[in-house]
Amino acid sequence: MRLLGKTDKESVNQLLRSCNLMTDSIDFDHHQILGEFENDDLIAMAVLEIYESDALLRSVAVKSSLKNKGRGTELVKEVEDHARSLNVDHVYLLTETAKGFFQKLNYTEINRSLAPISVRQTEQFSKLCPESAICMYKQLVK
Numbered sequence: 453m454r455l456l457g458k459t460d461k462e463s464v465n466q467l468l469r470s471c472n473l474m475t476d477s478i479d480f481d482h483h484q485i486l487g488e489f490e491n492d493d494l495i496a497m498a499v500l501e502i503y504e505s506d507a508l509l510r511s512v513a514v515k516s517s518l519k520n521k522g523r524g525t526e527l528v529k530e531v532e533d534h535a536r537s538l539n540v541d542h543v544y545l546l547t548e549t550a551k552g553f554f555q556k557l558n559y560t561e562i563n564r565s566l567a568p569i570s571v572r573q574t575e576q577f578s579k580l581c582p583e584s585a586i587c588m589y590k591q592l593v594k
């Protein structure tokens with residue numbers, strides 16, 4: 453897995469579109485975008501928006517043909533390691549479709565209002581994700 457940059461934008465957009473996830477609002481200059489390539493093909497990715505010790509985890513995507521093989525689990529664990537290395541203690545996310553997946557990774561459902569203001573002010577929270585999206589939280593163990 454490596455950090456992705458602007459030169460990876462096409463691959464990122466392609467993978468997100470194939471997973472029905474939004475391609476806008478990813479900021480290649482400020483977000484931590486992590487991805488796994490196989491033969492020049494981006495097969496898994498996730499985005500971290502970091503606000504001091506809090507982070508929003510978003511745009512978690514695995515190539516359709518590779519789903520249900522543990523890739524998503526591996527991806528999130530590596531992203532959490534990366535977050536820890538940047539002194540993140542608390543990870544928040546919104547999901548409409550993958551609550552069970554994140555529960556298996558020890559994320560718990562919380563009321564949106566419990567997320568810190570920095571996270572609630574992100575585009576994902578304030579504009580893009582519908583009210584029906586579930587908010588989940590995990591404290592990273594050092």
Ligand SMILES: CC(C)(COP(=O)(O)OP(=O)(O)OC[C@H]1O[C@@H](n2cnc3c(N)ncnc32)[C@H](O)[C@@H]1OP(=O)(O)O)[C@@H](O)C(=O)NCCC(=O)NCCS
Nearest residue numbers: 471511512513514519520521522523524525549550552553
């Ligand atoms: C959600 C996603 C990242 C999971 O990746 P994956 O590689 O298929 O997941 P894994 O194989 O590691 O699955 C781990 C476990 O979670 C379960 N799981 C996977 N996707 C799930 C989902 N959407 N809802 C509930 N459970 C799910 C698996 O069945 C598996 O269960 P098991 O351990 O009992 O076998 C992938 O399906 C995806 O890209 N989905 C589309 C985009 C999306 O919804 N992203 C999340 C919101 S940001």
